[in-house]
Amino acid sequence: MSSVPTPTPPRDVAHACAADDVAIDADLGWALGVVFRSYLKIAHHAMSEVPGGPRGYQVLAAAIHGQQNTQLALANQLGIDRTVMTYLIDDVERAGLVERQPDPADRRARRIVVTLDGHALLARLQERLKLAEDHVLAALDEDERTGFRTLLRRIATHADAADPARSPCEVVDDVAKITGTEPPRHPR
């Protein structure tokens, strides 16, 4: 999607831009893509001053209330590869937003602690992201926004709980029905 993306998305995925074609815009995937990319475009712009863009922001946000502050813990939480995390934190640290500190309990690990500058920047970014949300929801009135947020959050919570990345087996059969393919025989 990002797909995004595309989706980015992703990039990937989440990535291809949607058509403004009438016959397609009835479908959920198209609408999700347009809305998500619309949010991402603004959010990405808003986060352009933190090194690593959205990824850097996520690291800041995750590290700030972290019980689990090591690089690997952050990487797992955010779904970022640990080798990428190294470069990412290199950049964020160079910008003075976080510091690598030795973990007193494990000399292999580094605790990522957010500096004062990091706190200040994060607060500013979060304000901007709220405005970005309002911008995305501009077509709805107050009550509709609340309703939409509630429904979306329920869908997201449900989807997140079933995310194959964390609980593969539950979803496999479901996906198999949808795609018409045989479920893989648990190569993990």
Next chain:
Amino acid sequence: MSSVPTPTPPRDVAHACAADDVAIDADLGWALGVVFRSYLKIAHHAMSEVPGGPRGYQVLAAAIHGQQNTQLALANQLGIDRTVMTYLIDDVERAGLVERQPDPADRRARRIVVTLDGHALLARLQERLKLAEDHVLAALDEDERTGFRTLLRRIATHADAADPARSPCEVVDDVAKITGTEPPRHPR
């Protein structure tokens, strides 16, 4: 998506996988990312048998009711670079799903026409995508789904109309307010 940023987007944005962190899951971007990636994961799987994946599907879908069937027209509609479109159609054509036919009105252009096999595959994919939508919306009952689709479509239509890719100037000032940056002085 994480991506998404992403969450995407993400590739990418739209790319990084979302945290299951409580403090973050209140925000709209996170929820959008999770839901969009959840859809993409299934949709991507469902479209794995068409060359080029989701992109190949989009080409099929766009070409099938196309008044504008040339490669460049499809590329513009889908937001795909025209050089990528060449490779993409190479693959889709090799699979026997479309054919390149000379445009009688312009000998430089090629019309992309969907074959019988292409029609059949597209129909099958669209059935699967409907099931993928139901899977994403599994947390909602029938009335809630209708409500969610309606609201989402309104947001998407609004966002699509304001998409900078097609009408840059309208959004610039709005974005500038949000990001706190000066609007660029129309480099285009």
Next chain:
DNA sequence: TATTGTTATACTCTATAACTATA
């Protein structure tokens, strides 16, 4: 001179594997 489609090249991301220092 501009446009459609193709090809070649370079650049960005990501994934994989190796290496170190610790456990």
Next chain:
DNA sequence: TATAGTTATAGAGTATAACAATA
């Protein structure tokens, strides 16, 4: 032997520029 972090290398995807054919 396994784990946290780092580094180097290779691959996929994308963008840029140049080219031939046609307008």
